[in-house]
Each structure stands twice: as C-alpha cells, then as structure tokens.
Amino acid sequence: xxxxxxxxxxxxxxxxxxxxxxxxxxxxxxxxxxxxxxxxxxxxxxxxxxxxxxxxxxxxxxxxxxxxxxxxxx
Amino acid sequence: xxxxxxxxxxxxxxxxxxxxxxxxxxxxxxxxxxxxxxxxxxxxxxxxxxxxxxxxxxxxxxxxxxxxxxxxxxxxxxxxxxxxxxxxxxxxxxxxxxxxxxxxxxxxxxxxxxxxxxxxxxxxxxxxxxxxxxxxxxxxxxxxxxxxxxxxxxxxxxxxxxxxxxxxxxxxxxxxxxxxxxxxxxxxxxxxxxxxxxxxxxxxxxxxxxxxxxxxxxxxxxxxxxxxxxxxxxxxxxxxxxxxxxxxxxxxxxxxxxxxxxxxxxxxxxxxxxxxxxxxxxxxxxxxxxxxxxxxxxxxxxxxxxxxxxxxxxxxxxxxxxxxxxxxxxxxxxxxxxxxxxxxxxxxxxxxxxxxxxxxxxxxxxxxxxxxxxxxxxxxxxxxxxxxxxxxxxxxxxxxxxxxxxxxxxxxxxxxxxxxxxxxxxxxxxxxxxxxxxxxxxxxxxxxxxxxxxxxxxxxxxxxxxxxxxxxxxxxxxxxxxxxxxxxxxxxxxxxxxxxxxxxxxxxxxxxxxxxxxxxxxxxxxxxxxxxxxxxxxxxxxxxxxxxxxxxxxxxxxxxxxxxxxxxxxxxxxxxxxxxxxxxxxxxxxxxxxxxxxxxxxxxxxxxxxxxxxxxxxxxxxxxxxxxxxxxxxxxxxxxxxxxxxxxxxxxxxxxxxxxxxxxxxxx
Numbered sequence: 001x002x003x004x005x006x007x008x009x010x011x012x013x014x015x016x017x018x019x020x021x022x023x024x025x026x027x028x029x030x031x032x033x034x035x036x037x038x039x040x041x042x043x044x045x046x047x048x049x050x051x052x053x054x055x056x057x058x059x060x061x062x063x064x065x066x067x068x069x070x071x072x073x074x
Numbered sequence: 075x076x077x078x079x080x081x082x083x084x085x086x087x088x089x090x091x092x093x094x095x096x097x098x099x100x101x102x103x104x105x106x107x108x109x110x111x112x113x114x115x116x117x118x119x120x121x122x123x124x125x126x127x128x129x130x131x132x133x134x135x136x137x138x139x140x141x142x143x144x145x146x147x148x149x150x151x152x153x154x155x156x157x158x159x160x161x162x163x164x165x166x167x168x169x170x171x172x173x174x175x176x177x178x179x180x181x182x183x184x185x186x187x188x189x190x191x192x193x194x195x196x197x198x199x200x201x202x203x204x205x206x207x208x209x210x211x212x213x214x215x216x217x218x219x220x221x222x223x224x225x226x227x228x229x230x231x232x233x234x235x236x237x238x239x240x241x242x243x244x245x246x247x248x249x250x251x252x253x254x255x256x257x258x259x260x261x262x263x264x265x266x267x268x269x270x271x272x273x274x275x276x277x278x279x280x281x282x283x284x285x286x287x288x289x290x291x292x293x294x295x296x297x298x299x300x301x302x303x304x305x306x307x308x309x310x311x312x313x314x315x316x317x318x319x320x321x322x323x324x325x326x327x328x329x330x331x332x333x334x335x336x337x338x339x340x341x342x343x344x345x346x347x348x349x350x351x352x353x354x355x356x357x358x359x360x361x362x363x364x365x366x367x368x369x370x371x372x373x374x375x376x377x378x379x380x381x382x383x384x385x386x387x388x389x390x391x392x393x394x395x396x397x398x399x400x401x402x403x404x405x406x407x408x409x410x411x412x413x414x415x416x417x418x419x420x421x422x423x424x425x426x427x428x429x430x431x432x433x434x435x436x437x438x439x440x441x442x443x444x445x446x447x448x449x450x451x452x453x454x455x456x457x458x459x460x461x462x463x464x465x466x467x468x469x470x471x472x473x474x475x476x477x478x479x480x481x482x483x484x485x486x487x488x489x490x491x492x493x494x495x496x497x498x499x500x501x502x503x504x505x506x507x508x509x510x511x512x513x514x515x516x517x518x519x520x521x522x523x524x525x526x527x528x529x530x531x532x533x534x535x536x537x538x539x540x541x542x543x544x545x546x547x548x549x550x551x552x553x554x555x556x557x558x559x560x561x562x563x564x565x566x567x568x569x570x571x572x573x574x575x576x577x578x579x580x581x582x583x584x585x586x587x588x589x590x591x592x593x594x595x596x597x598x599x600x601x602x603x604x605x606x607x608x609x610x611x612x613x614x615x616x617x618x619x620x621x622x623x624x625x626x627x628x629x630x631x632x633x634x635x636x637x638x639x640x641x642x643x644x645x646x647x648x649x650x651x652x653x654x655x656x657x658x659x660x661x662x663x664x665x666x667x668x669x670x671x672x673x674x675x676x677x678x679x680x681x682x683x684x685x686x687x688x689x690x691x692x693x694x695x696x697x698x699x700x701x702x703x704x705x706x707x708x709x710x711x712x713x714x715x716x717x718x719x720x721x722x723x724x725x726x727x728x729x730x731x732x733x734x735x736x737x738x739x740x741x742x
Contacts, residue, residue: 017311020556020558022135022489022490022556022558023558023559023560025135026130026135026489026558026560027560028318029130029131029165029168030130030165030560030562031162031164031165031168041345041348041352042348042349042352042353042354043354044352044354044357044452044453044455044456045354045355045456046456047456048453048455048456049452049455049456049465049559051348051352051452051563055162055164056161056162056193056342057162057562057563057565058344058348058562058563058565059560059561059562059563060448060451060452060455060465060559060560060561060563061559061560062455062459062559065559065560
C-alpha cells in the first residue's frame, strides 16, 4: 500500500477503490487514479499527511487514505 | 458582452484577470444567491470579464465549485475564456472538454508555457488549437506577456457557436442525449449535450435543475437505465468512470499529437524549497518562525514606528490646523467640539493603525500568492484532525487574522458541510486586524516592556480557544460526518510586486473606507451621546446618555475586572466594528492622541484588568459585518445567533478565569 512507501520511493497505483469516495473523486480531478505513477515527497510526523508527486504536481493526502490505496513499488 | 473566465485552481487566473482588465473592477452578487462575483472591464472596453472560482470539473464537490455550476445553469453567458496550465495540460483539458460540451464560443489562454518548457514540455499551440477546434493563445499571466493579443482576439474576432464534435461517447450515451432532448421538449435550457453528460456524471446541481421539468422518478429511471446498459456492455464499474475514460482517451490522443517532451531540468526550485519547509522536523518550527516574523514586523519593528509617526502627525499639525481653521471661521462651541472631540478623536484614532493593518495584509497576501498557504494546511492537518477539522480549515483562520469576513468566505473551499460550518463558527475567534488597535493602546499603557509578547499571547489564546471549541463542537453538536482532506500544493511562485500590492490594497481599502464612513458616522453619534444628557447639552460626561447606557451593563462586567461605564459603552460600540472601541475611548476620555489616552487609562484599569479586557475584546462577539457574513454563508438564523452567544459566554468565562486566576497568583 501507499503508506508503506518511504520518502523518495515511487509506485504505480493498482487499486484505489477502497479509499473514501470523496477522496477518490478529488484525486481523480487531479488526474490521480489506477495506473498513475506517484512518488512520495515527504511524510509529516506523528502520523501526519503524505505529500505525493504526480506528473510534476504535488498533492497532500492523509495517512488513513494512503493506507487504503494499493500500489506496486517501482 | 459578458465573458466568463474559467480554469483549474492555481493556474494564474487572478493574474490573467488583472492583466486583462486593468484596475477597473467591481464586486457584485450572483442573482439568487448572495455570493460575491468579481467583474472587470476589458482594457479596450469592448467586453466585461467575470472571474469565477477555480474548479477542476463542473461537477461540484464544494460550495465554491457549486457557484460555477449554478452560473452555467442560470445565467446568460456569451463567451468563455478558459485558462490552462501548460505544465499540467492533461488534467486541465478535462475541464476544457466539459466547457466545449456547453457549446458556447470558447477561447483558450495557454498559461505558463515558460514553466512547461523548463519541465521539458513543448506544446505546439497551432496543432492544439486545430485539434480542439478553438483559438489557443499562449500567455504568461505573471508578466502579462501575450495578454494584449489574447484580449484583442477574444473581444474583436467574431466567434462562432458551432464547434466540432470532440468526443463520441458511443451509441448508448448519444441516444440518451436525444432522449433527454425529447423529455425537455424545446424548453429554454443550456446545451442538452452538456446537461445530459453532467447528469450522467452525477452532477447534483444539474439534476436539481432538471427537476423543474422532469419528475425525479423519471429522471432516476433514465439515469439508471443508461448506467445499467453501460455497465453491462462495457464491463466498467460506474458510468462516471466510463465518461472519464472516454475523455481521457481523447485527451491522450491530442497530447500525443501536440506535445513533445525533452530532458527536464534537474531539481525544480519548488522541490528544493519543499525539502526544507515541509520537512518532517523543520515544517512546524519554520511555520511558527514565519508567524513570529510576520507578527514582529507588523507590530514591533516596522508597524509601530509608522503608526507612531502617523499619530503625531494627526494629533500635532492636523489637529492644530483644524483648530486654527475652526477659530478662523468662528465656529460655535458645538461645532468645535464635534470636529475636535468627535471626528478627529474618533476617526483619527482608527486611521493611525492603517500602516500596521496594511503590513499585516501584505504578509497575508504574500503567503497566499507564494503558494506557502497550502503547505501550512499540510503541516497543520494532523493537529486539526484531532479536533475534528482538516488542515484546509487553517487557511480561513489565517486569513481571519486580517479580517474575519474574507476568512469566513474562504471556508467555501472546504468540501464537507460539517467542517465548513465549524470553520465558519470558529474563524471569528481569530484576532482580526481591527482588534489590533485595542491591544496596541492597552499594551502601550500597561505592558511597555513586553508589548509584542502580550499581543502574541492574545493571538495564541484565540487559536487555542478555537481548537478547544472545535473539539467540543465536533464531539457534540456536529458529530458523525466524515472528514475529507486532499490538497493540491501549487509550485512556489515569486510574487510579483504589482499583484502583491493589488491584493494588499483590495483587502486594506475596506478598512480605510470603513474609517471614512462607518467609523465617521459612529464617532459623530457617540460624541453626540457623550455631549448630550438628560439635563441638556454640553453636560459633564458622567451625566451623559453614553454614561447612562454604559452604566447599565457595567455591573455585569464588574466580576471580570472592568465594571466602568466607559468600558461598557466601548464594548457596545465594538459590536458595530471592533475598531470603534478605540474611537469610543478616544471620545470618552476627551483626548486627541494615543499617548495622553494611555496615561488616563492607567487610572481606570490595572494591568490585570487590562489583560482581561483585551481577552474579552478578542472573544466576545463577532462584529456586525462578520455576523452578516456568517448569516450569508450558513443561510441559517440558528447558527448565526449561536455564533454570537457562544462567543459571549466563552469570553466571559475566559475573562473571569484570567481576572480571578491572576488575582490568586498575586498579579494586580
């Protein structure tokens, strides 16, 4: 899953259907969906949000969503 | 002719708007809903441009996005101007396709071609224009390059309505479009093709709109029918996904033709900065340091000397000239007192703080324009999550430090209704710039050595109380709803001097305007109340109407340390506008300038009661303009009244704790 990636690691999203519907919609608006290659830019401390990079744009999501998103590590 | 400006968030829409329209603009309301819209006149005066909130799609999630959809459904618009971020073309084109389906003339402003080039993205604008079937003008909105050509082409070239069909969604959906057209039977509506696709995508505003002609059950059956056919024939999970993939395929093929990629530069500037400011360990300390710097500059290092200089100008030469002038024309005692004790004291007392307030607004604009604000939301999210909010709620609160009114309006970008309501209710606890003069006055007389520290403590008190209340409210009044946090972090951009000044001025001019109108009228009124009494005119202040009114609530304020009629009447006027507290005090204590007022205050307050008074001012009630905004934004009398009362109660309790706690600890 996405939350297991470390800072600087990349992965391709394989399944996003378990994430919250609104979060999924918002990520889709930003172009992030199954098949998107994302890179973890940073992880905020104390279980804070994850900052992802996709095609040169950065997006912040919560850890609890990152746990729900399955990825294949690159 | 009306042209609507549309684009994704963070694509440089505001810069483009400013370049296209020059300095002329006004703010009006949308018909039906009281949501602000910004309208500007093109420099060549041939058309007006309407600035709409940034959106990713026309199918809305937040209230902000709903404004745009409503506009598309209900207003007569002639033409569309779509701004695209060249470095994020794929996702930007999803919106463009929906706009094209609306079947109105559309022009594209392709922004940030320079940024794209640095990332190794090269776009053939002619080919893009040819594939989309619309005019594409490359621009650099930050510098204004290409904006004149864009304005020229959109306002003078004759635009035609018919555009080529970009996407064929397949037989099922194309048939559905015809079916809906039959259902609507020639009604005056926006493009049927657009309506059908939005309906099938699940756009709640479009569904609501269609209910005026088509029965809800019929519409539901229609959507379900199409959905089942697509799901069974295409093997796809949802209809929404099907439409998305169709669009994506077409966008991919356009991009394959029109875009070429080359080697990109090593590490972009943004990534270098982000390595530091959103660093695991440094993120929070850096944020606090920034706040501290902003605060010290506004209050201590820069703002204070400037305000002092302005104060001596007003209390010195300006008052002198006015007195000379009044003597010269042989003014009566009444007029003399009205001008000197009423207007100069009241309005002047507020004008003095213009420099500090502009500096504060400048920093808030700087944070917004540079892209740091979104990082703050990211850094703060974990803390906000604990109290039932999300990091995005921190942005309205930061803006609230300038003025609560735009802060509350900024809450529109928060997607879930519960978090939005909570943010609206709590933003008034942020210490706005109008409260700053009150602190400045009191710390100047009681806490000369720790000025900045004392004021900082009040700001922090406001934040802590709001976090605490957020926790309580989200557990009790507003429990249950889920929270959503997805935030786009725009690349850092060096703010342009002119744009920065413009957005500072936009925010600050209201303060100046208010001083010239509201505070002016208020000062005259308050002075009149202090000049007249039950026994006639020119009475001793203690026998005036003002003293009588303030005296009514004074006993209530006794337990929290400041039970004088002066404090009572100042608090009453503070409901109209927080800076009116200063005007009232200046008038009451008969003094033309800050320094002598501070001397007088020392005889009626102790340092402890002064702190209790400041805390009370911070929390006690949102000002009139804020209350009106809360009502507009929540549309609920219940929550508006609630926002006033909970604040009053919490202010009383906190002041009580400060005053009596302080006494127990041996402070005076």
